[in-house]
Amino acid sequence: MVEDRTKELKETQQELVSKAIEAGMAHVASMVLHNIGNAITPINTYMEKVQTNELGKILHYLEKCYDDLQSRDDDLDYYIKEDVRGKQVFSYMADLIRSLADKNEEQLEIFKKIESAIFYISEILSLQQSYSLTEREIREVVYLNSLLEDAVEMQIGTLETSMIIVKKQFEDNLPKFMIDKSKLMQVIVNLIKNSYEAIEAQKNNTKEKVVLIESFVENDSVGFKITDNGIGIEPEKIDKVFEFGKSRKGSTGFGLQYCKMFVESNGGTITLKSNGIGSGATVSVYFDMSRLRHDDSG
Template sequence: MEPLWAEVRTSAVRVLRSDNQSLRNNPDIERFQTASQRLAEALVTLDADIRQRAGPDLRWLGQAQRALPVGTVALMLLLGAFVYRRILLPFDASMKDLARSEGALRVARDELERRVEERTAELSAANAELERQEQALRRSNEELERRVEERTAELREAQQRSLELARQAGMTEIASNVLHNVGNMLNNLNTASAMLAERLRALRVDPLLKAAEMLEAQKADLAGFFSNDERGRRLPEYFGKLGQNLAAERTELLSLVGALEGHVAHIRAVVDFQQSYATVTNLDESVDLAAVLEDALRMAVPSSGRSGVIIDRGLSPLPRALCDKHKVLQIVLNLLGNAKWALGERGGEDKRLGVRLARPAEDRVRIQIIDNGVGIDAALLTRIFQHGFTTRRGGHGFGLHASALVARAMGGTLVAESEGPGRGATFTLEFPFRPAEA
């Protein structure tokens, strides 16, 4: 009996302390009800047992039996009060809180839906604006690409025009050098022809004509004329001296004629040089670069001895190369012309012009034109390659610019070096070396 009562009390305490406010499916209440039912059954059994074994105590048991329903009712009332106070009231408060929470949740959900709709509208507007911007950007890109294509085409056309102008400038440079050289030779030829005409006019043919007239007059008696006439006896000596004079005159005239032939041959050689380089071509061919430099020297500096310029050649023997010899000649002629001008402006003596040909690497060739002329200011070393810029009096400012363009078209470079005014200059042309044997 005591364990059952202890179990009922324990179950009641658990129900009072439990946080579970539900009347259904509550294990604590179920255990309490089970323990109470078992306690009631035990009491009934105890009552029957007492009735059988203890007659004298029936009165006391009857009183206990009459008190038992009262206790049970009191216990049920106590349990009902407990359930009402600890379960029903909190459950009702929970339901009210749940209703309030559902209302707040509904309001929050409505607010969230409103915000979602607003955000969706904002995103839709932003997407529409983004699409408009993308379309505008696409149109701008298309316009930019069109302008870039047009600008690229203009640059290509301008570069092609520059190359054509460079080619024409190179041909003009060659023609100018040829005309200059031919003019010098024509001056020498004119001088030689004038000397020849003067010597021919100075020939002593009049005494010979008089002697012939004398012999013609005495042809009837030439033997008597040579024997008895003093003039006849002196004619053989006169003819001997006249023959010697005519032989000397003939030698001098032949030397003048030889000089004329030399000048004409020199003019012919210069014209042949010009004709060999006059063909406009953009094709690479097998070229002896040392021979091209020699041709350039003969065309640009034909009379270095008379001009006082000392030519210093440093031409390393190289295999024949594949390149456009016209472009190489055009650049070298321009550089030689500038070097001649720098040496002429320098004045004085010890004018030196160096020409170097080397192969600094297996795939590169280097040509250098070196002079000890007036030099170049350091601030002008890059500007001299700009179109229209020149330091020469009467210069057009196109030669070095065109040469730089041609060098770039060959895949090479053209640079200038100078230690300053009065200290000469060095121009270096480098471009790819491709052996003709390959």
């Protein structure tokens, strides 16, 4: 009986682990789509702006001016200098040329914006590719600061739309270490998403919305902290949030459990701290350097 029960428990645990991986994948995939959507919206607006026929109109008037001047080419000098109509046509031409130049500059600006939005979309896609999850654990050399940067980059569309300011305080002398990069990425993405959701959970929030991301080395640990000024959580509820199915918003509530599973399986610790509702929260992740493989290549 005990054996059966243990086997059953093991199977459930296994199932939970694979669900975690699936959830993480779906999560990043939907976030990537969301961010791409956010990047496409301004492109549409820019396209509408460049598609107006203002250039065509300016050109049309310039042609009219040209025709007018040509019809007077026998006494052009008198026409543009002395004739009332001729003087007007001449100065009107100058105006048209100026607005042509302005329009040209404006369009170049818009094209530049479209170009950078497209570049951003391809960045999101290639990031997604390099972090696409594999079932196998692949340890590779990770530089935590770049990973934190990438995680923010992946969600920047969502964060910017909600006018959340991301502050970074990175330790410059962070050792590199070996870990499953894509899974650590999932963890960071999940935690940033939690901060974003905690901020958005505050109704009638008029204060500045801030997420602070820090990296650090402390004694034999390396890690990061994510602090938000969101809704926070009652201290007595904190232990529960690492359990499956504990979600404020009624979703799977899988994020933190996944994070804990990954961090602890790499010999690390993860904690959530908050002084209660309305006081924001900080989640800290520590990895014990002695339990991670280092990268000695420099």
